[in-house]
Amino acid sequence: MRHRRARVRRSPCSCGVNSLLLAIHHIAIICSDYELSKQFYNKLDFVIVDENWRAEKQSWKCDLRHGPVRIEPG
Numbered sequence: 001m002r003h004r005r006a007r008v009r010r011s012p013c014s015c016g017v018n019s020l021l022l023a024i025h026h027i028a029i030i031c032s033d034y035e036l037s038k039q040f041y042n043k044l045d046f047v048i049v050d051e052n053w054r055a056e057k058q059s060w061k062c063d064l065r066h067g068p069v070r071i072e073p074g
Helices: 034-043
Strands: 047-054 059-066 069-071
Touching: 034 047, 034 059
Parallel strands: none
Antiparallel strands: 047 059, 059 069
């Protein structure tokens, strides 16, 4: 018996590139220098929409937006 390979349909993303990516649940970016990281993402046109100090982890957490896409911890 011969096995058939499943066909995968690629969908163009908003930038016109074909992609297999269907969804993203969340993205975590760990940074050692929070202020420098904020400057970096600002240069890439990300906007901070929420910022919280997490005392239990002794670290900052921020939610970012880039155009219509909001990036935040899950």
